[in-house]
Amino acid sequence: MSTPIRRQYxxxxxxxxxxxxFFRLGDFYETFDDDAKLVADELQITLTxxxxxxxxxxxxxxxxxxxxxxxxAKLVARGYRVAVCEQLADxxxxxxxxxxxxxxxxxxxxxxxxxxxDPSAPNYLAAFCTRKDGVAAALADITTGEVRxxxxxxxLLELLRSAPAEVLCEEDEVxxxxxxxxxxxxxxxxxxxxxxxARQFGEQARSALVGSAAEAxxxxxxxxxxxxxxxxxxxxxxxxxxxxxxxxLTIDQRTLRNLDVLEGPGRQSLFSVLNATRTAMGSRLLxxxxxxxxxxxxxxxxxxxxxxxxxxxxxxxxxxxxxxRGIPDLGRLAGKVGARSxxxxxxxxxRLGLRGVLDLGGILARCEPPELLKEAVTGLSAAADAxxxxxxxxxxxxxxxxxxxxxxxxxxxxxxxxxRGLARDARGFLLALERSERERTGIRSLKxxxxxxxxYYIEVSASNAAAVPPDYQxxxxxxxxxxxxxxxxxxxxxRLVGARDRLVELERQAYAALxxxxxxxxxxxxxxxxxxxxxxxxxxxxGVAAERGYVRPTFVEDGEAxxxxxxxxxxxxxxxxxxxxxxxxxxxxDACQVMLLTGPNMAGKSTFLRQVALIALxxxxxxxxxxxxxxxxxxxxxxxxxxxxxxxxxxxxxxMVEMVETAQILHQATPRSLVVLDEVGxxxxxxxxxxxxxxxxxxxxxxxxxxxxxLFATHYHELTALADVLPRVWNAHVAxxxxxxxxxxxxRIVPGPSDRSYGIHVARLAGLPGAVVTxxxxxxxxxxxxxxxxxRGGGSAPPQAAVAFQPSFFAGPSPIEEAVRRLDPxxxxxxxxxxxxxxLRALMGKAKGTP
Numbered sequence: 001m002s003t004p005i006r007r008q009y010x011x012x013x014x015x016x017x018x019x020x021x022f023f024r025l026g027d028f029y030e031t032f033d034d035d036a037k038l039v040a041d042e043l044q045i046t047l048t049x050x051x052x053x054x055x056x057x058x059x060x061x062x063x064x065x066x067x068x069x070x071x072x073a074k075l076v077a078r079g080y081r082v083a084v085c086e087q088l089a090d091x092x093x094x095x096x097x098x099x100x101x102x103x104x105x106x107x108x109x110x111x112x113x114x115x116x117x118d119p120s121a122p123n124y125l126a127a128f129c130t131r132k133d134g135v136a137a138a139l140a141d142i143t144t145g146e147v148r149x150x151x152x153x154x155x156l157l158e159l160l161r162s163a164p165a166e167v168l169c170e171e172d173e174v175x176x177x178x179x180x181x182x183x184x185x186x187x188x189x190x191x192x193x194x195x196x197x198a199r200q201f202g203e204q205a206r207s208a209l210v211g212s213a214a215e216a217x218x219x220x221x222x223x224x225x226x227x228x229x230x231x232x233x234x235x236x237x238x239x240x241x242x243x244x245x246x247x248x249l250t251i252d253q254r255t256l257r258n259l260d261v262l263e264g265p266g267r268q269s270l271f272s273v274l275n276a277t278r279t280a281m282g283s284r285l286l287x288x289x290x291x292x293x294x295x296x297x298x299x300x301x302x303x304x305x306x307x308x309x310x311x312x313x314x315x316x317x318x319x320x321x322x323x324x325r326g327i328p329d330l331g332r333l334a335g336k337v338g339a340r341s342x343x344x345x346x347x348x349x350x351r352l353g354l355r356g357v358l359d360l361g362g363i364l365a366r367c368e369p370p371e372l373l374k375e376a377v378t379g380l381s382a383a384a385d386a387x388x389x390x391x392x393x394x395x396x397x398x399x400x401x402x403x404x405x406x407x408x409x410x411x412x413x414x415x416x417x418x419x420r421g422l423a424r425d426a427r428g429f430l431l432a433l434e435r436s437e438r439e440r441t442g443i444r445s446l447k448x449x450x451x452x453x454x455x456y457y458i459e460v461s462a463s464n465a466a467a468v469p470p471d472y473q474x475x476x477x478x479x480x481x482x483x484x485x486x487x488x489x490x491x492x493x494x495r496l497v498g499a500r501d502r503l504v505e506l507e508r509q510a511y512a513a514l515x516x517x518x519x520x521x522x523x524x525x526x527x528x529x530x531x532x533x534x535x536x537x538x539x540x541x542x543g544v545a546a547e548r549g550y551v552r553p554t555f556v557e558d559g560e561a562x563x564x565x566x567x568x569x570x571x572x573x574x575x576x577x578x579x580x581x582x583x584x585x586x587x588x589x590d591a592c593q594v595m596l597l598t599g600p601n602m603a604g605k606s607t608f609l610r611q612v613a614l615i616a617l618x619x620x621x622x623x624x625x626x627x628x629x630x631x632x633x634x635x636x637x638x639x640x641x642x643x644x645x646x647x648x649x650x651x652x653x654x655x656m657v658e659m660v661e662t663a664q665i666l667h668q669a670t671p672r673s674l675v676v677l678d679e680v681g682x683x684x685x686x687x688x689x690x691x692x693x694x695x696x697x698x699x700x701x702x703x704x705x706x707x708x709x710x711l712f713a714t715h716y717h718e719l720t721a722l723a724d725v726l727p728r729v730w731n732a733h734v735a736x737x738x739x740x741x742x743x744x745x746x747x748r749i750v751p752g753p754s755d756r757s758y759g760i761h762v763a764r765l766a767g768l769p770g771a772v773v774t775x776x777x778x779x780x781x782x783x784x785x786x787x788x789x790x791x792r793g794g795g796s797a798p799p800q801a802a803v804a805f806q807p808s809f810f811a812g813p814s815p816i817e818e819a820v821r822r823l824d825p826x827x828x829x830x831x832x833x834x835x836x837x838x839x840l841r842a843l844m845g846k847a848k849g850t851p
Contacts, residue, residue: 002053004097012085012102019083019105020075022068026091029084030062037061042078043071072106073116079181082106105229108181109166112143112233112341119329120275120283122146126164127185127221128155128175129214136214138222139164144331145236145338145526147222149215150243158243160253161291168221177253188220196220196227200234209240236338238522249293249620250637254661258640259610259617260571261290270614273574274623276544278324281331281529282536289537293620295634297555303538303622304552305370310542311624316367317539320360324536327356331529337518344398344407344511347518350525351390357383357528360535373538379531382524393514405503408510416510419503426496430456433489443467448489456493457483541623548573550624553615554631558672561589562612562709566628569611570618573626582747583627586612588709592730594701596720597713597749599734600758602765604747605713606642608734609676612711613638616674637673639665639708641680655684659692666699666706673708675700679715690716701726702831720753725842816843 002010005025009032013021020039022029031039032050036059040047043063050060063071072082084106088099104110109125117123122141129136137155139162140147150158156175159167164180170187188196193216197205200223210216219240226233256262261270271290277283294300310317333350336342342350361380364373391409398407405423408416434448443464450456457475460468465482472484518525544550548570566583573581582604588595597605615625619632641661662680669675680696681689693716700710723731733754735746743761760780764773823836 002056006052006056006058008097008100012083012100016083016102016105019081021083021085021102022063022072023085024065024087024100025062027065028062029065029068030060032058032060034059035061038080039071039075042075042080069113070115073111073113076106076108076111076116079108104232107166107183107229109140109164110142110226110230110233111165112230112335112339117143117332119280121287122162122284124162124164124180125166125168125222125225126159126162126180127168127218127225128159128173128178129170129217129221130173131212131214131217133212134214136212136218138215138218140222140226140237141335142226142230142233142236142339143335144529145238145335145522147219147237147240148243149210149219149240151212151215152245154243154245154248155214155218157250157252161251161256163253168225170217170221179253183225185221185225188217188224192224193217193220196223199223200237201240211242215242230339232339232341233335235340235519236335236522238338239526243292246636247294247296249295249617249635251291251293251617255613255638255640256291258642259613261614261617262287268571268575270571270618273571274541274544274618276540277536278321278540279327279532279536280329281533282324282540284331285533285537286540289621289623290617293617294622295620295636297634300555300620300622302370302372304624306372306534306538307542307545307622307624308552309370309373310539311546313367314543314546316363317543319363320535320539321543323356323360323363324532324539327353327360327532330354330357330525330532334522334525334529337515337525338522340512340515340519342515343400344394344402345400347390347394347514348398351387351394354383354387354390354528357532358387360532364535373535376531376535376538379527380535383528386518386521386525386528389514389517393510402504402507402511405500405507407507413506413510416503416506419499419506422499423496423503426492426499429492433492441467441469454483455497456489457485458489459483545624548578548626550626551629553619553625554629555619556631556633558633560633561587561631562616562633562674563587563589563629563631564612564615564627565630567611567615567630568626569607570614570626572607572611584608584611584747584749586711586749588711591728593707593728594697594710594712594726594730596697596722596729596731596753597711597733598715598717598720598731598754600736600743600745600754601715601762603734603736603745603758604749605734606678607747608749609642609678609711609713610640613640613674613676633672635672635674635709636670637668638676639669639673640676640678641665642676642678658682662696666696669700669706669708671704671707675708675710677710678713680712682715690718694719694722697722697729698726698835701728702835717753723753724845725838727838816840819843 009021009023012023020031020035022031036047039045040061045061045063047059047061049057052058068084072084075082082105083102084104085100086103088101091098109123111117111123123143124139124141126137126139134152135155136149136151137158138147138149139158148158159175159178164178166181166183167175167178168183168185169175171184174182174184190213194206197209197216197220201209206216210219223234223237257264259270260267263269263271271287275283275286277286328349330350330353333342333346333353336346337350357380361377361383364377369377393409393412395406395409405420410417410420430448434446437448437458438444438446443460445461445464447459448456449459454476458472460482462480462482468484471486473486474482475485476483564586567586568581568583597608599605615627615630616632616635617638618625619630620634641658658680662677665675665677677696681693684692693714697712697719700706700708720731723729731753732749732751735748735750736754736758737744737746743758760773760776763776819840825833828836
């Protein structure tokens, strides 16, 4: 037979079977049975047991109530869902079993503890749905109340670039490539979708907020899940924004990783290099700008205007940033207000932040800033109403809890003031009682005290116990002392306890009303947070531009040239320090659609490729860029195929991953895209890799529908002959200087193909044993001699295997007649015919000795 508390626990566990249930018992949260074993193992705490009925002991592991947030954070970070069960009444006031219930379920997408969150990054809960009108995604950050919807092609891209912590999806609709925890959910009917939207946003929500059935379903899934796990968070969700189709430069998670846009283990990122913001809100907005570059010329102009103003006004910028340093995370404080979970100290921090906001707005308003900053000032002005509301009710320095009063400002409520005065007078009464009892008894060490268990008492040392008056009633015996009460003290305690309890109750009521008043105008607080974020980020990026010599990019019409003069890699330049990075130009136009870049390892090819892509991304994010001057078209997509990486979980080798990524680029690129390819084909045999690399270049060059601006770095020097065959392919290489037998990499990009790869020199720099390097040099000389058909040192030619080691992919041309004879006009596609004509023309030129 189990105990009532055991039955209560089992009933709750049955309702939340897929969670770890933390069950509040007094000052501890306890777990039982298998949950206890798991928690003890994961948190490295003691596993014990507890009697829960006749002949029944169950495993138990618990943590103190005041440290629960940290323990939940660890479990959620490891993929678990945690249900928190609270006592719904004071055990001292309940006869029998204390009522308990689960108040929230903490998951990866609904965690709100500050210790679990990165201040500079949002924490998204997402949903992905398919309906007849397409696919859609909804993303919500419950810590700030932000909600975004994306439809069609943008839906999956939004999931990939936003990296949600948790993704809800209907059965059998798991989106590919999503890294967060995936939660399958039952399909919602149209009626259920309408009900969820109406409960949150009103009867007209379906027509006013969402544009498709898929978007409505995705948003409804987010709302439904929050209602199950943390219903209070729904109070923070009041506005929904839609990602405009075609308004954002497409850049997926792989490209963000290849370009080191966001943080990664053990490396610097573009985000960290540019992040000179003073607030968490500004940091999160920078992340949003970098992961959602724009294609809207007007909005980009507004961002660049704001940065230009900030760069040109250093005094005003520094004044504003001094104020911004003292502003807390108003976005997440507003989220707490919406969820009604903000405590007195949270509102005190909000008040201090709002005062700083008004100071910031005043500075900016006097400076006549450009349009984007003017809009920010308008948002900041909403701080005044919220500040007046808080100041009217909240004490100037409130405590964190309501136990002793002092949360509500004096003068806010007459009854509160009266009870507070009674409590204050009671302390005076106790001091007076202590003095009078000392005089009456002659016991100078007598003192009046209080504790939570026994209440008020008079304490007398054991040596003076014989001198106490007869009206003293013994309450507690200690080592070396006795504690007593008198009728007068008990009567006063009764009055005081009643007054304190009533004071706490009234202060809680007044505080709840204050929270409701602020939550009713939550949109204003969120507008204030947005205004601070935009002001902070504009000032920070303007300062970075001024300090590092970044320039404003110019956007040209689609199809026009890419012109970058003295461009620099922002992350590498920051790591090296001022003046040490070697700048390079880049020109991609109608004469140079594909740049073939050759040169030694470690000479800077990959840096140059990433540099061009980062400059394009920064420009369309609204940043100034590291260069002397920049002209760019508005790209629709940036693709990168850089580096080698296995996908062991998917059973894909390095080469398979490379081919999959290259295939995606070739299928999705357009003439308005920027494509960056580094060492395509290196993961397989020389012949195969070279053939694939050449075919990729030809495809990007010859097909009008995918003729993207392309940077193609390769170690296959034979590919450089393509510049003689394909008119829009242009060779460039990284300059190398031979300085007295020592090879010096100059890191300059210059026209023409590279003469050799200098791989053996890199091997020497890497510390290979001298014998290995010497032998490699000897073998290289043999292979090169074999390639040219020249025996080395008068001896015989090297073996055929050595000849095959470094094949000449573009051997001398066959006679033109032989080339024509081999053509099959009936079996050729139009693209293949065009390619054949290019090759015949190149052969004709060589036969005549002309270029």
